[in-house]
Structure formats: C-alpha cells, structure tokens
Amino acid sequence: MRIDQKSFSKRLINWYLHNKRELPWRETTDPYFIWLSEIILQQTRVEQGLPYYLNFADKYPTVFDLANAPEVEVLRMWQGLGYYSRARNLHACAKQVVEEYNGKFPADFNKLKSLKGIGEYTASAIGSFAFGLPTPVLDGNVFRVIARLFGINDDIANPKSKKSFYEVLDQLIPESDPGNFNQGMMEFGATHCTPKNPNCESCIFSTECIANQTNQQNQLPVKLKKVKVRKRTFNYLVVLSEQGVYMKQRGPKDIWEGLFDFPLLESETFSLESALKKEQLTNLVLLDQSEPYKHILTHQRINAMFWVVQLSDFGPFEEILGDMKAYNENEMLNLPKPKLVDNYLKEHFFSLHLI
DNA sequence: AATGCGTGGAC
DNA sequence: TGTCCAAGCAT
Numbered sequence: 117m118r119i120d121q122k123s124f125s126k127r128l129i130n131w132y133l134h135n136k137r138e139l140p141w142r143e144t145t146d147p148y149f150i151w152l153s154e155i156i157l158q159q160t161r162v163e164q165g166l167p168y169y170l171n172f173a174d175k176y177p178t179v180f181d182l183a184n185a186p187e188v189e190v191l192r193m194w195q196g197l198g199y200y201s202r203a204r205n206l207h208a209c210a211k212q213v214v215e216e217y218n219g220k221f222p223a224d225f226n227k228l229k230s231l232k233g234i235g236e237y238t239a240s241a242i243g244s245f246a247f248g249l250p251t252p253v254l255d256g257n258v259f260r261v262i263a264r265l266f267g268i269n270d271d272i273a274n275p276k277s278k279k280s281f282y283e284v285l286d287q288l289i290p291e292s293d294p295g296n297f298n299q300g301m302m303e304f305g306a307t308h309c310t311p312k313n314p315n316c317e318s319c320i321f322s323t324e325c326i327a328n329q330t331n332q333q334n335q336l337p338v339k340l341k342k343v344k345v346r347k348r349t350f351n352y353l354v355v356l357s358e359q360g361v362y363m364k365q366r367g368p369k370d371i372w373e374g375l376f377d378f379p380l381l382e383s384e385t386f387s388l389e390s391a392l393k394k395e396q397l398t399n400l401v402l403l404d405q406s407e408p409y410k411h412i413l414t415h416q417r418i419n420a421m422f423w424v425v426q427l428s429d430f431g432p433f434e435e436i437l438g439d440m441k442a443y444n445e446n447e448m449l450n451l452p453k454p455k456l457v458d459n460y461l462k463e464h465f466f467s468l469h470l471i
Numbered sequence: 472a473a474t475g476c477g478t479g480g481a482c
Numbered sequence: 483t484g485t486c487c488a489a490g491c492a493t
Contacts, residue, residue, distance in 0.1 A: 157489040164479065164488085198477025201491075235491050255489050275472065302489055311487060312482070339486090341473090371476070413477055455478065 119265070119324050125290040125297050127320050132300030135307065137162070140169065142299075147221035147246040148179045154238045155206050159199060162306070168197050179219050183210040191374050191452035200374055200452075205233025223247040244294040252285035253298045254278060257305025263337035264309060267326030273341035343415055350420035351381040351391050352457075355427070356403070359442035363451060371413065376451040378422070379436050386421045392433075399433035400425045406464065411456040422460050 136142070139162065141153035152172055156165040171193060176182040182190070187207050194203035209232040213221055221242065222228060229239035236254075243249035252258075259272045262281050270277035289297050308315050316328045327333045355362040355378070363376045381391035386408065389397065406422035427433060443451065445465065453461070 154489065159476095159488055159490055160478085161480080161488050196478075198479090199490085201476065205491080233491070237490055241489070253489075256487075257489070299489095306489080369475095373476090411477095412479095415475060416477095 119288075119321075121288055121290070124288055124321075125293075128300045128304065129290075129293060129296045131308075131320050132296055132303055136299070136303055137307075139166070140173070145246055147242060149173060150246045151209075151221060151234075151238075151242050152206075154241050155202055155209075155233055156197070158202060158238070160197065165197070168194070179210050179213050179221075182207065183214040187374070188452055192450060195375075195452050195458065196455055198455075200372060202233060204374055208232040209234065221246070223249070225249060225251055241298065244298045248295060250289055250291050250294040252282065252289045252294070253302065254281055254285065255302060257302045257309075258285070260311065260337050261301055261305045261309045264314075264327035264333060265321055265325050267330070267332070267336070269336065269338050271340045272337045273339050346416045348416055348418050349383055349385060350418055351383060351386065351388060352378040352420060352422045352460075353381065353436070354378055354422050354424045355400075355437065355442075356424065357427070357442050360444040361448060362437050362440045362442050363448065364438075364440045371416065372454045374452065375454050375457075377454060377457045379440065381436075386419070388423055392436075395432045396436065399428060399431035401428050406460065409456060409460065418456065420456055420460075422464070 404424035
C-alpha cells in the first residue's frame with residue numbers, strides 16, 4: 117500500500133465534489149431513482165442514457181407505476197438504448213420490489229443483488245449511494261483508475277482478477293462516506309483518468325501513480341479478450357396487407373428479445389430466391405427492394421435488405437407468416453423495435469420522428 | 472467461467 | 483475502414 121487511505125479518499129472526494137457533473141439522479145437519495153439510473157447506465161455513457169432516464173422518471177414517478185406498466189410499453193421506452201434484457205429485468209425487478217418489499221428497496225447488499233438485473237456492481241452502487249453501505253463499486257472506470265494508480269497488470273477480462281482490485285478498494289473506501297468515494301472513483305475515471313489521453317498533467321495523484329511514473333498509461337489496464345464477430349445477412353419481408361404490415365415479437369436465444377420486427381429469412385447473400393421455396397415465390401408480388409442496411413452490434417455485423425411484398429392470393433407463402441399479426445402505421449409506431457427496423461421505418465414509412 | 476447481449480462516439 | 487470503449491448481468 118503506497119497511498120495512505122485517509123489522504124487518498126479525502127483528495128478523491130474533494131476532487132469529486134468540485135468536478136462532478138450535475139445530474140438528476142445525484143439530486144436525490146430515493147433508492148428508486150438511483151436504481152433506475154444505475155440500470156440505464158450499465159455499459160452506457162451518461163450522454164446516451166440521460167434522455168432515457170428523464171423519460172422514465174417522468175413516465176414512471178414511482179416503482180408502482182413502473183411495476184403496473186405493460187412490458188411492451190417499458191420496452192418501447194427503452195427502444196434505441198440497447199441491451200434490452202435490462203428493460204425486461206427492470207420491469208421484473210419493479211414487480212419484485214412491489215410484491216416482496218412493499219415498494220421499498222431493501223437496504224441490504226445480498227437482498228439487492230438477488231433482485232432481477234442487479235449484480236455485484238449495481239448492488240454496491242445502490243447500497244452506497246442510497247443507504248451509505250461501505251461496499252466498493254468495481255466497474256470499467258474503477259478498473260482503469262486502480263490498475264494505473266497501483267500498476268496492476270492483471271487481465272481485467274478475467275473474472276479472477278477482480279480479487280486483487282477489491283483488496284485495494286477495501287483498503288481505500290472510507291466507512292464515513294462510501295457513496296461519494298464510489299461516485300468519485302467512477303467520475304474520476306470517466307472524465308479525468310480516461311482510456312485515451314488521460315489528463316496526467318493536472319492530476320491529484322500524479323506523484324503516486326505508478327502508470328504515470330513509468331509512462332504506462334496506454335498499457336493499463338490490461339484487457340486481453342477479443343470479440344469475434346458473426347456476420348449475418350437478413351432478408352426482411354415487409355408484407356403489406358389491407359390490415360397493415362405483418363410484424364412479430366422476437367423470442368429468446370437471439371438478439372433483440374421482446375422487440376418486434378418483420379418476417380425474417382436469413383441467407384448467405386441478399387436473395388429471396390435462395391431463402392424461399394419456388395411455390396412460395398409464386399405466391400407473392402415484389403413491390404420494392406430497399407437499399408442495403410449495415411447494422412453493427414458488439415458480436416455481430418448484420419447486412420439487411422427490406423423486401424416489400426404483397427400476397428397475390430392465398431397459398432404456400434402464408435406459412436411464413438404463421439400466427440403473425442398485421443399492424444397499421446399508428447400501431448407500429450408504438451411497438452418496441454430494433455434500431456435497424458426503426459431506421460428503415462423512419463426512412464420509408466414514418467414522417468414522425470420520436471426520440 | 473466463457474459467451475452473448477446494443478448502440479453510439481472517439482480516434 | 484477498423485478498433486476500442488461505456489456506471490454489467492444472466493446463464
């Protein structure tokens with residue numbers, strides 16, 4: 117231990133109180149709003165999450181309002197933010213809090229962690245921010261700050277390396293003010309000790325920081341895992357009918373669970389011929405073909421084309437639609453949709469732009 | 472414990 | 483164009 121605990125936490129909290137951004141969830145100690153902000157901000161930058169937080173806080177002022185909302189409405193509110201399991205778990209968690217805890221979040225780390233969508237990080241964050249529990253948070257920012265300050269070169273993608281970081285944090289976090297310590301660590305990482313071009317010239321820890329002393333800012337933290345990207349080609353069928361356009365809700369074990377999109381045929385290249393049987397092709401009339409859409413996800417690169425078709429008569433093609441339902445323009449507007457589908461609709465169907 | 476899950480922005 | 487990152491969680 118190279119840095120004195122009291123000196124460290126005192127400087128950090130002082131830095132935080134003078135440099136923190138004014139954000140709505142920092143104006144309250146209500147566990148509901150703190151929880152809401154933490155779920156929204158998982159793997160998400162403040163600038164991206166802020167408008168969603170404001171919409172949710174306005175639409176659902178209490179945990180009861182959220183618990184009573186239909187899930188598709190919650191997903192529609194979440195549309196465009198990504199990682200949609202967060203929205204489903206947010207909704208499930210609200211129901212849990214209402215049913216199991218009478219609408220009040222428990223002031224206990226293990227009880228918080230057992231709730232849907234709340235893991236180690238979020239339980240610590242809510243615990244310290246809302247209830248003053250002395251549990252350190254360890255997110256991407258804190259990993260970086262600690263790795264640089266103490267010269268820790270463990271691979272942060274390896275779950276086993278968490279231990280050494282928590283050992284340091286347990287030494288540093290003050291019982292008296294764990295909330296501002298945790299906020300300070302993350303804010304310091306997010307705005308000062310940044311991944312690229314950290315501001316070492318005017319840093320409160322410049323004399324102690326191992327990375328600064330040894331000029332290893334760009335080597336720390338060590339993160340070895342590399343993502344492999346799956347390439348997929350989507351042929352979306354935009355089937356027009358008098359009732360509207362056919363859409364379906366996506367199921368589990370694939371991207372965008374719970375969101376609505378069109379009947380989908382995957383193939384090696386853009387082609388209706390290779391994806392459909394001959395008799396199905398004779399059953400439909402091709403009205404339009406969109407430009408190719410490229411959509412990038414963390415683990416997938418999707419090339420999509422939207423084929424606008426109309427059924428010529430009843431026949432084999434109907435099987436593709438299964439139990440799908442046709443929606444008119446206003447109904448489609450209110451369905452939660454992947455960004456890719458929403459982009460297409462905005463460019464080709466809707467004149468109205470939300471969010 | 473290794474994988475899968477979105478979207479947007481910086482460089 | 484590609485690469486990396488961002489207040490993680492569930493399985």
